[in-house]
Amino acid sequence: MSERVLVSQLQSREDGPVSVSGWVETVRDQKKVQFVILRDETGAVQLVNPATRPAVDEADAAAQDADALALTSLISELTTGTFLTVTGTLKHDERVKLGGVEVKISGLDVAASALPETPIAADSGLDKRMDWRFLDLRQRRNNLIFRVQTTLEHAMRSYWIERDYIEIHTPKLMASPSESNAELFSLDYFEDKTAYLAQSPQFFKQMAQSAGFGKIFEIAPAFRADPSFTSRHATEFTSIDAEISWIDSHEDVARMQEELLQTAIQAVADKHGAEIKELFDVDVVVPAVPFPRIPLAEAREIVAARGYEIPRTDGDLDPEGERQIAAHALETYGHQFVFITDYHPEIRAFYHMRDAETGLTKSYDLLFQGVEITTGAQREHRVDVLIEQAKEKGLDPEHLDFYLDFFRFGAPPHGGFGMGLARLLMLLLGESSIREVTFLFRGPTRLAP
Numbered sequence: 267m268s269e270r271v272l273v274s275q276l277q278s279r280e281d282g283p284v285s286v287s288g289w290v291e292t293v294r295d296q297k298k299v300q301f302v303i304l305r306d307e308t309g310a311v312q313l314v315n316p317a318t319r320p321a322v323d324e325a326d327a328a329a330q331d332a333d334a335l336a337l338t339s340l341i342s343e344l345t346t347g348t349f350l351t352v353t354g355t356l357k358h359d360e361r362v363k364l365g366g367v368e369v370k371i372s373g374l375d376v377a378a379s380a381l382p383e384t385p386i387a388a389d390s391g392l393d394k395r396m397d398w399r400f401l402d403l404r405q406r407r408n409n410l411i412f413r414v415q416t417t418l419e420h421a422m423r424s425y426w427i428e429r430d431y432i433e434i435h436t437p438k439l440m441a442s443p444s445e446s447n448a449e450l451f452s453l454d455y456f457e458d459k460t461a462y463l464a465q466s467p468q469f470f471k472q473m474a475q476s477a478g479f480g481k482i483f484e485i486a487p488a489f490r491a492d493p494s495f496t497s498r499h500a501t502e503f504t505s506i507d508a509e510i511s512w513i514d515s516h517e518d519v520a521r522m523q524e525e526l527l528q529t530a531i532q533a534v535a536d537k538h539g540a541e542i543k544e545l546f547d548v549d550v551v552v553p554a555v556p557f558p559r560i561p562l563a564e565a566r567e568i569v570a571a572r573g574y575e576i577p578r579t580d581g582d583l584d585p586e587g588e589r590q591i592a593a594h595a596l597e598t599y600g601h602q603f604v605f606i607t608d609y610h611p612e613i614r615a616f617y618h619m620r621d622a623e624t625g626l627t628k629s630y631d632l633l634f635q636g637v638e639i640t641t642g643a644q645r646e647h648r649v650d651v652l653i654e655q656a657k658e659k660g661l662d663p664e665h666l667d668f669y670l671d672f673f674r675f676g677a678p679p680h681g682g683f684g685m686g687l688a689r690l691l692m693l694l695l696g697e698s699s700i701r702e703v704t705f706l707f708r709g710p711t712r713l714a715p
Contacts, residue, residue, distance in 0.1 A: 268283065268284070268285035268353055269285065270285055270286065270287050270351070271284050271285060271286055272286075272306060272307075272308045272309075273286060273288065273304070273305070273306050273308050273309040273310060273311045273365075274308035274309050275308075276311055276356060276365065276367045276369075277358075277365055277366065277367055279356060280356075281355070281356055281357050281358055282355065282356060283353070283354075283355060283356075284353070284354060284355070284356040284369060285351060285352070285353045285354075286304060286306065286311060286313075286351070286352050286369060287306060287349075287350070287351040287352070287377075288304045288305050288306030288307075288349070288350075289304070289305055289306075289347055289348060289349045289350075289380075289404065290302060290303070290304060290344050290345065290346055290347060290348045290350065290380075291303040291304065291305045291310060291346065292346065293341065293342075293344050293346075295317075295341065295342050296317065297317065297319075298316070298317055299314060299315070299316055299317055300314070300315040300316075300317050300338065300341045300342070301313065301314055302314075302315075302341060302344065302352075302371075303364070304350075304352065305404070305406070307409065309365070309406075310364060310365075310406070311364060311365060311367065311368065311369060312362055312364045312365075312367075312368040312369070313352055313354065313368065313369050313370075313371050314368050314369070314370055314371065315337060315338065315341055315370070315371040316334075317338045318331060318334040318335045318337070318338045319335075319338065320335065337371065337373075337374060340374055340376075341371070341374065344376075345379060345380045345381065345382045346380060346384055347380030347381075347384065347401070347404070348376060348378065348379045348380045349376075349377040349378045349380075350374060350375060350376045350377055351374075351375045351377065352369060352371055352373070352374050352375075353371075353372055353373040353374075354369040354370050354371045354372045354373070355369065355370045355372065356368075356369055357369070357370060384401065385397075385398050385401070386398045386401055386402060392699065392701060392702075396701060396707060396712065397715070399705075399706060399715055400715070403705075406545065407545045407546070408702075410538065410541055410542070410545055410546075411691065411695065411702070411703050412705065413538065414534055414538050414542070414691065414694070414695065415687070415691055415703070417530075417533050417534050417537050417538060418530050418531075418533070418534060418687075418690070418691065418694075419485055419687075420533070421529055421530040421532075421533035421534070422483075422485070422506065422526055422529070422530050423483075423485070424529075425525070425526050425529045425530070426481075426483045426508070426526075429481070430480075430481065431481040431482060431483050431508070432474070432479050432480075432481065432482045432483075433482070433483055433484065434467075434470075434471075434474055434479070434482050434483075434484050435484065435486060436464070436467035436470035436471070436484060436486065437464065437470070438463055438464045438486070438487060438488075438489070439455075439461045439462075439463070439464070440461065440462045440463075440464050441459075441461065441462075441668075442462065442665060442668070449465060449490045449491045449492050450462050450463070450465065450491055451463040451489050451491045451501075463489035464488060464489060465488060465489060465490055466488050466505060466507070466684055467484055467486065467488070467505070467507050467684075468507075468617075468684070469669045469672075471484070471507055471508075471509040471682055472509065472617075472645055472669075472672055472677075472680065473672045474509060475509060475511045475645075475647075475677060475678055475680040476672040476673065476675070476676070476677045479511075480510070480511045480512075481508075481509075481510045481511065482508065482509050482510075483506075483507065483508040483509075484505075484506075484507045484508075485504060485505075485506050485507075485687070486504070486505060486507075487502055487503070487504060487505070488502070488503055488504075488505040488684075489501060489502050490503075492710075493710045494710075495709065495710065497692075497698055497699040497700065497701075498637060498686075498689055498692070498699075498700055499700075499709070500688065500700060500704065500707060500708055500709055501708045501709055501710060502708040503686055503687070503688055503700075503704075504686070504687040504688065505684050505685070505686065505687070506684070506685040506686070506687055506690075507682065507683070507684045507685070508522065508523070508526075508682050508683060509680060509681070509682030510522065510680060510681065510682060511678040511679070511680045512678050512679060512680070513644060513679055513680060513681050514679075515628050515644055515681075516607070516619075516628040516629055516630055516642060516643050516644045516681055518644075518681065519630075519642045519643070519644065519681045519682055519683055520557075520559070520605055520630055520632075520642060521555075521556070523632065523640065523642060523683055523685075524553070524555045524556060524557045524603070525555060527553060527603070528552060528553055528554075528555050531550065531551075531552050531553060531694070532552045534550055534694065535550040535552050538550075542695065546695050546696055546697075547696070548694075548695055548696040550694065551602060553601065553602060553603050554601070557601060557603040557604060557605055557632075558595050558598075558599045558601050558603075558604045558605065559604075559605045559607055559630075560591065560595070560604060560605070560606055560607070561606075561607050561608040562581070562582070562583070562606055562607065562608055562609055562610075563608070565583065565587075565591045565606050566581075566583070566587070568590075568591060568594050569583070569587045569590045569591055569594075572590050572593075572594065574586060574587065574590050580612065580613050581610050581612070581613060582609070582613045583606065585637075588633050588636050588637065588638060589636035589637075590636075591604060591606065591633065591636075592604060592633050592634075592635060592636035592637075593636065595633075602634060602635050603632060603633065603634050604632075604633050605630045605631070605632055605633075606630060606631045606632075606633065607629070607630045608621075608624065608626040608627070608629075609626065609627045609629050609630075609631075610626060610627070611625070611626070611627055611655070611658075614627045614629055614643070615643075615659075616646075616652070616655040616656045616658065616659040616661060617645050617646050617652060617655070618643045618644070618645065618646065619643065619644040619645060619646045619647075619681075620646075620655075627643060628643060628644040628681075629641065629642065629643035629644070630642050630643070632683075632685075634689075634690065634693050635693045637689060637693055638689075639685050639686055639689045639690050639693070640683050640684065640685040640686075641683065641684060642681065642682065642683030642684075643681055643682075643683075644679070644680070644681035645680055645681050645682070647673055647677040647678065647679055647680060648673070649670055649673040649674050652670060652673060653670065686700075688700040688703050688704050691703040
């Protein structure tokens with residue numbers, strides 16, 4: 267068998283014999299010529315075959331090429347989605363709109379035929395497309411989403427590894443709740459035990475600081491038993507987490523994260539910017555650093571001055587408030603990102619460190635285009651303070667003993683963040699839902715495919 271050539275490699279090859287493999291996107295079966303658009307994971311190419319039709323009399327039949335007739339017949343029967351390998355002759359021709367090359371078919375081997383009727387169409391609704399996700403993902407646009415995701419993750423890993431971070435893999439099965447009793451999935455474990463799916467790697471990220479790792483990161487699944495049906499929530503998602511030791515405040519964490527995002531988005535712009543513009547009509551804007559910072563109290567004043575009254579009584583921003591402050595940041599600073607800082611302890615986790623002067627937490631939320639993608643903070647590393655803050659939240663310190671042990675034997679000042687990959691990707695590509703940018707979405711009513 268000839269070596270398989272990817273469609274993206276055809277333009278750089280000289281004319282001559284070639285073998286390509288992929289699936290059938292369209293067939294144009296004309297009287298004198300047949301055209302097949304074949305797509306693989308890198309692009310699409312036009313295949314062409316001079317049609318040989320059945321003879322009309324015995325004289326014609328005697329002179330007819332049986333192999334050519336069989337090939338024409340086989341192409342006529344091809345269905346959209348059929349996977350096959352084609353051998354033929356590559357020819358460069360600037361008149362061919364699809365890449366300026368075509369392949370004249372000499373042989374065709376069907377790997378697996380597709381049923382003639384496709385269950386989804388271009389105008390199918392999102393839920394229907396999710397039912398047939400493997401077919402939906404064959405689109406060039408959707409393929410690009412996951413190549414962008416790959417570039418994002420690789421760039422972030424490279425940023426961290428070049429700076430001597432350690433990658434860890436924390437357990438997703440836990441003996442007790444990771445942060446609180448809310449939004450937890452529980453499951454039967456051995457010997458009548460109950461286990462919980464981790465909401466985040468938070469406690470174990472901090473354990474790595476007590477272990478002396480210094481700087482760590484993880485890109486891994488997290489689980490939330492949240493019945494939300496919004497465009498930005500899922501019950502299983504990929505969380506991007508980092509934690510660093512020997513910080514002075516949450517500002518050290520924020521500086522690391524803004525550099526990380528600048529690096530990752532620059533990589534996406536360099537590799538995929540033109541194609542994102544073509545398929546999503548989105549300009550990838552590489553953010554300048556530093557990102558603007560606005561204290562929460564000031565942010566609420568700005569939102570009120572813009573004519574919106576935040577209905578929440580806990581002092582936090584609601585989704586519309588986040589959109590309003592993001593619009594202010596874009597108008598004032600020309601920036602799509604903005605840190606909201608200095609949250610009141612009542613609306614933050616018990617392990618967030620508090621400023622000795624203001625009493626506010628050393629924490630932030632990061633908004634991207636008006637949507638929260640991150641919570642970051644300096645953590646409280648003094649065990650006596652942690653215990654008191656846990657009690658204030660109504661938590662029983664005895665239930666947190668395994669976590670508190672991390673700090674009873676010494677711990678450095680540290681902090682970190684957690685960021686949702688799908689939200690970042692959704693906003694970067696201008697999509698309306700994380701369902702579009704998640705390989706297989708999981709929500710309150712979706713466990714399949």
